[in-house]
Amino acid sequence: MLFTSYAFVGFLALVLLAYYLVPGRFQWPLLLLASYAFYFAASPYYLLFILVTTASAWAVCVKMEDLTGAQKAYLADHKDLDREEKKAYREKIKKRKRAYLIAALALNLGILAVTKYTNFVLRSVSSLVGGAFQPVDLIVPMGISFYTFQTVGYVIDVYRGKQQAQRSFFKLALFVGFFPQLVQGPISRYGQLSETLYAPHKFQEKTFSFGLMRILWGYFKKVVLADRILTGVTALVQGGQYAGAYVFVAMLFYAFELYCDFTGGIDITIGIGEAMGIRMAENFDLPYFSKNIKEYWNRWHITMGTWFTDYIFYPLSASRPMLRLSKWSRAHLGQKMGKRVPVYLCSLAVWLATGIWHGAAWNFVAWGLANYVVIMVSQELEPLYERFHARTHLRGKAPYEVFQVVRTVLLMSMIRMFDCYRDVPLTIAMVGSMFTRFDAAIFTDGSLLAIGLDGADYLVLAVGLAVVLGVSLYKRKRGSVREALYAKPAGVYYGAMALLLVCTVVFGAYGVGYDASQFIYNQF
Amino acid sequence: MKKRRWLAVLLTAVCTVGVLYLAQRLLTPKYQKGIVEGSMVAEYYDETVEHDVVFIGDCEVYENFSPITLWEDYGISSYIRGSAQQLTWQSYYLLEDTLRYETPDVVVFNVLALKYDEPQSEAYNRMTIDGMRWSRSKVEDILASMTDEEHFIEYVFPLLRYHDRWSELNKTDVQHWFSKDPVTHAGYYMRVDVQPELGFPDPMPLADYTLGEKAMGYLQRMADLCREKGVALILIKAPTEYPHWYDEWDEQVAAFAEENGVPYINYIPLQDDIGLDMATDTYDGGLHLNNQGAEKMAAYFGAYLKENYDLPDRRGEPEYDAVWQEKIDAYEAMKRQQYDELAQYGELVSFGANAIEE
Numbered sequence: 001m002l003f004t005s006y007a008f009v010g011f012l013a014l015v016l017l018a019y020y021l022v023p024g025r026f027q028w029p030l031l032l033l034a035s036y037a038f039y040f041a042a043s044p045y046y047l048l049f050i051l052v053t054t055a056s057a058w059a060v061c062v063k064m065e066d067l068t069g070a071q072k073a074y075l076a077d078h079k080d081l082d083r084e085e086k087k088a089y090r091e092k093i094k095k096r097k098r099a100y101l102i103a104a105l106a107l108n109l110g111i112l113a114v115t116k117y118t119n120f121v122l123r124s125v126s127s128l129v130g131g132a133f134q135p136v137d138l139i140v141p142m143g144i145s146f147y148t149f150q151t152v153g154y155v156i157d158v159y160r161g162k163q164q165a166q167r168s169f170f171k172l173a174l175f176v177g178f179f180p181q182l183v184q185g186p187i188s189r190y191g192q193l194s195e196t197l198y199a200p201h202k203f204q205e206k207t208f209s210f211g212l213m214r215i216l217w218g219y220f221k222k223v224v225l226a227d228r229i230l231t232g233v234t235a236l237v238q239g240g241q242y243a244g245a246y247v248f249v250a251m252l253f254y255a256f257e258l259y260c261d262f263t264g265g266i267d268i269t270i271g272i273g274e275a276m277g278i279r280m281a282e283n284f285d286l287p288y289f290s291k292n293i294k295e296y297w298n299r300w301h302i303t304m305g306t307w308f309t310d311y312i313f314y315p316l317s318a319s320r321p322m323l324r325l326s327k328w329s330r331a332h333l334g335q336k337m338g339k340r341v342p343v344y345l346c347s348l349a350v351w352l353a354t355g356i357w358h359g360a361a362w363n364f365v366a367w368g369l370a371n372y373v374v375i376m377v378s379q380e381l382e383p384l385y386e387r388f389h390a391r392t393h394l395r396g397k398a399p400y401e402v403f404q405v406v407r408t409v410l411l412m413s414m415i416r417m418f419d420c421y422r423d424v425p426l427t428i429a430m431v432g433s434m435f436t437r438f439d440a441a442i443f444t445d446g447s448l449l450a451i452g453l454d455g456a457d458y459l460v461l462a463v464g465l466a467v468v469l470g471v472s473l474y475k476r477k478r479g480s481v482r483e484a485l486y487a488k489p490a491g492v493y494y495g496a497m498a499l500l501l502v503c504t505v506v507f508g509a510y511g512v513g514y515d516a517s518q519f520i521y522n523q524f
Numbered sequence: 525m526k527k528r529r530w531l532a533v534l535l536t537a538v539c540t541v542g543v544l545y546l547a548q549r550l551l552t553p554k555y556q557k558g559i560v561e562g563s564m565v566a567e568y569y570d571e572t573v574e575h576d577v578v579f580i581g582d583c584e585v586y587e588n589f590s591p592i593t594l595w596e597d598y599g600i601s602s603y604i605r606g607s608a609q610q611l612t613w614q615s616y617y618l619l620e621d622t623l624r625y626e627t628p629d630v631v632v633f634n635v636l637a638l639k640y641d642e643p644q645s646e647a648y649n650r651m652t653i654d655g656m657r658w659s660r661s662k663v664e665d666i667l668a669s670m671t672d673e674e675h676f677i678e679y680v681f682p683l684l685r686y687h688d689r690w691s692e693l694n695k696t697d698v699q700h701w702f703s704k705d706p707v708t709h710a711g712y713y714m715r716v717d718v719q720p721e722l723g724f725p726d727p728m729p730l731a732d733y734t735l736g737e738k739a740m741g742y743l744q745r746m747a748d749l750c751r752e753k754g755v756a757l758i759l760i761k762a763p764t765e766y767p768h769w770y771d772e773w774d775e776q777v778a779a780f781a782e783e784n785g786v787p788y789i790n791y792i793p794l795q796d797d798i799g800l801d802m803a804t805d806t807y808d809g810g811l812h813l814n815n816q817g818a819e820k821m822a823a824y825f826g827a828y829l830k831e832n833y834d835l836p837d838r839r840g841e842p843e844y845d846a847v848w849q850e851k852i853d854a855y856e857a858m859k860r861q862q863y864d865e866l867a868q869y870g871e872l873v874s875f876g877a878n879a880i881e882e
Contacts, residue, residue, distance in 0.1 A: 006677050006684075205529060456691030490532030498540040506547055506687045512646055512673050513688070 001041045003183070003268050004223055004510060011038065012215075012272065019276050024200020027276075031197075032170055035179035039142070046141040049115075053108050054173045057151045060104040061158040061165035061172075064097045068161065101159045105152060112148045115140045120360035143183045145357055149307055151176050154190040156311055163191055171198055180272040184265045186283040186303040193280060201277030209497070210482050211275025216500040217471075218267030223508035225464045226261035229253050230509075231452035237420040240430060242451075244437035247417070247430045249448065254420055255413040256465065259288065262301070286472055291404035293374050296412055304357075308350045316346045348372055359419075363427065367418035374411065460507050548683035551690060554700040555651070557874055560707040561608040565618070565655030567706055568605055573847045574626045576835050577602040579711070580619050580746075581634030582610040584762035587812040591710035592855045593822035595848045598830055599837030604711030607655075609648040612637045612739040616746050617665035621656055623753055630756045630833055633746060635777050635788075636769065641736020643671045653679065709855045714815050716862040717872055721802035721810030724766045733772035740780070747784045756786075756833060763791035763800055763821065766811055789828075791821075798824040815859065 001008045015034045022030055039046050071093045075086060119135045126133040154175070157163035166172040174197060175190055201207075236242045236250035266283045273280045281303050290296035297305055316322060322342045330338030355368020394400040414431060421427040442448060449455065474481050485493045555562030564586065577600055579585040586606035594600040605618045615633060622628075643649065649669045656662040666679050678685040689697075707713070750757040759781050761769055774790055781788035791798065798820055802810050805817030813821060829835055838844040865872050 006675055454691070490529045491536065494532050494536035498536050498543075501540060502543055502547070505544065505683065506551075506690055508687065511678065511685055511687065 001038060003265060004219070004227075007041075016275060019201075020203045024202070027200055028171065028174055028198045031178065031276075032174040035174060035177045035182065038179040039177060039182065042142045043139070045139050049111065049139075049141040049144065050147060050177050051173075052111065053148060053151050054169070054176045056104050056107050057155050057176065058166070058169050058172045060100045061155055062167055064100050064158055065165040065167075067093050067097050067100075097159060101155060104155050108148050108152055108155075112144055114138070115144060117356070117360050124362070146185045146187055147176050147182060149304075149357075150181075150187050153187070153307055153311055157190060166190070166194070174198075180269040181280060184262070184269070185301075186266060186269070186281045187307050188281055188303065193278075196273075196278045199277075204277070206486065207277055208275050209493075210486075211271045211273070213482055213485075213497050213500070214267050214271030214274060216271075216497060216504065218264045218269075218271055219508075220464075220500055220504045221260040221264030221267065221468065223264075223510050224504055225461060225468070226257050226264060228457055228464075228509040229257045229260075229453075229461055231457075232448075233257050233420070235451040240421060240426050243430060243433035245434070245439050245442050246447075247434045248438065249442070250420065251410075251413045251417055251434075254416060255288075255409065256461075258416065258419075260468070286476055288409050289405055289472070289476060290408050291401060292378060292408055293371070293412065294378065296408055297371075297375070304354070308354055312353055313346050313350050316349055317342060322346065344376060347376065351375075362424055363418045363421070366424045366427070367415060370415045370418065374415065464507075544683060547687075548681065550693065550697055550701055551686045552654075552682045553686065553689070554696050554704060556696050556700050556705060556707065559651075560713070562651035562654065563704060563707045564607050564711060564713070565605070565652060566704075567655075567708055568603065568622070568711065569625075569657060570706070571603060571710075573601060573844050575601050575603040575628050575710075576838070577630045577632065577829060578619075578622055578626075578628045579604040579606060579632045579634070580610075580615045580622075581606050581632075582615075582637050583608055583713075583812055584634045584636050584764060585632070586708070586711055586713045587715065588762045588764065588818050588821050589825065590712050590815065590818040590822040592712070592848075592852055593819045594826045594829075595839075596852070597823055598826040598835075599839035600826060600829060600835055601838050601844055601848070602710060604708075606634075606711060607648075607652040609640075609644060610637060610652050611640050611644065611669060612746075613668040613742040614649075614652050614665055616742040616749075617661040617668070618652075618656070619746055619749060620661040621659060623749070623755075624659065624661075627753055628755060629835055630758060630829065631746075631750055632758045632760055633743075635743075635759050635761050635773075636767070638735045638739045638743065638777065639767075639773065641738045643669050646671050646674055649674065650685070654682065706854070709851055709858070712818065714818075714855070714858055714862065715807040715812070715872070716815045716859055717807045717866055718804055718814060719807055719809050720804065721765075721806055724768070724810065727768035727770065730770065733770055733776075735773055735776050740776075743780065744784075747780075747786060750786075757784075759786060759788040760825075761788075761790040761792060763795050763798060764806070764810060764812060765792055787832075794824075815862075 001011065011034075015030075018030055018034075019027055036047065039050060071090065074089065075081070081089070115138050118138055122136065123133045125131075154163065154172075158165045166175065171194075175188075175193060178188075178193075178197065181188060233250060233253045236246055236253065242250065263284050270280050270282070283302050283304075285299040285302065287296055287300035290299055322345070325345070326338065326342045329341040332338070333341065351368040351372035352365065353368075354371070355364040355366070358364045358367070389395040417431050418424065418427050421430055448458075453461075471481050474484070478484065485496050553562055577594070579589060579602065581604075583606070586604045589602075589604060591600075591602040591604060594602045605615075605622055607614075610618070615637065619631060619633075649671065653662065653665055653669060656665065666676055670676065675684075747757055749755075759777060761774070761777070769790070769792060778788050795802070800813070800817055800820055805813055805820065807814035838848075861874075862872055865874065
């Protein structure tokens, strides 16, 4: 059931209606039921996978918390133990908790690895040894990367004592399988989501309509813009015959498509939550206004970035081998460089993981590495930038900031071309052709009308882009557009919502003649 | 929530529904020029007199029989409930739909569509089904006809199907936003131009000549329904030779007819008896008859009807005379208009349905 399918729209309407009709205490069980129905509709087999993940996380976390409780009780009952004995006891409990943690991580990350990466490994190995690749027919449960990461984060938080275990299996099942976020995130943290997920919510016009408006905004971006420009992107990148200036066009189109697709999907997700009074983590903060790549990654797919930072970068940095390496490198390479070596290594691990998380293909590994290289180089050049800014006094000047934003968007868009072409060598060749075979004539000779988009499509895209840009600029300068509209007379507020609905219905790229387009991030 | 906000919600909702309705009316194809087949099914509901004979089927009925000739020569009040590539189950549901409004003495079904056992084309589905009034028959027709790319809700709200026509709207869409002109003559689609038959490719051998279960099942339902309602069913194969009608198919239909006690007439071998000259009586190289051919076919078939069925001659009945005179006038006017177009342009431009679009 795609978010953009009629079935989902009907399903959502029914869930929202039922949500406010049932007594508050039945709201979260209703959501669990709806979530499992949603997942079941995708495939009954998927349910098995999510149940295994939920059951393992629930059992392990309850056990770990029981061990913590038992430890406290034991130490309280045995105050006569000396320090060494207490330490030994704590160590023993810690070891047992760690064993549970490792078991849960191995099981869930193992399922993820086997379902998602088996064919990637086999393909890579067979191409190395020159054998014929025979893909294995495996079930890849929808949204497995998202719910696995979310669950793993929860288990680690319970292990670290940052989070109390959820002792209700069904409540945990809702956290893992909450249907709006199941297919493309955001990767929620238990502590944050659980605050509103299980609480009863009464119907409130403002909350509900805000959610509805955000859902409509998401559909507008996805159906009117992303799915319309998709035709052009597909024509330009498939087969790899469009080189030179066409690659530049494809790069900008894909940047636009991905933004509208992913942020549109997240708007629908968060909007559904809002309509039910449930707060989910924000995943975007105007990423295309970033002035450098580091800032961009702090604003794009935020929940994934923070997940990798909290559960890979920090634990890796604080691991014993890394501390030993840090000590060694400081002794042999000097304080300045010595400090950086572990950071470089941990960042490399994070970016490799980020790349492979996005897709089981070398393209994504190359994409991750390209991001890593650009971020590291820009960090290394930081002192140079500082001197440049100090001399030129450009920092803070509007034209320079615009230049920084455009540069960042172009750079990120170029790196993202690894997503588009079938392999790494072709990507490099096509991106290279942008610089060697750029023929600006395609912008004036009508060539861009022969890539599956006609004048009407360009008109819709231009107006749509202007609206998205306008909303983003307003948000950046003045804050929430919805709040501003809500402050106006109700007719204006609801009129804007109706306009969004009519525009989406009439100008959307959906129905017969259009391929039902999956959200790009659904595949992860 | 304050009363005024609720009022705003209500007003906005009403206005939105209104705007979406207007958009739906505007964006739905009008089928008034060029491809007019999408208008045919709905025109039936404008009929004011009952019909003694109803033809059901695809282009082999709505282009090959002239009800005007049946009226003029025999006083038979008839109607053709046909549309482009009308599949057997669509014919069945149109028959069900027709029987909600009247009970003719005779129903004539053309069997060519029996060769299709699966939904074929979304575009043809829409042209056949969109014009039907809502009823259980229409719902079942949609469910039986949908291709994989179609959704039931797009039939309920055609805006969801036709929303992307906004960039191709033309004068006709605005002109016929709320009303449509008739494009047929009691369901008959007129073409006066001539394109002689120059032969057809040899028929391809088929792996399996068995007519499909679904199509034959609906034919059985058609026969049962007619029996139940006391309507005589006649199965025919129109005299046009392409698409090829295999002997094996013919035998199966003949066996069905015998089993069910209904007549089956294959008119292909009777072309000479009918008086058809496929050098002058077809407008598209022998696929369909032109007006001259359709009149010959109706005259021949009318004689068969008169001979075998006790059909009243309605001429002289004031109500019928008035209605059919109006039809004859429209028929003759369109015929003149089409001949004028042929003379002016060498081909049909507006097919005589309306004034020629500039």
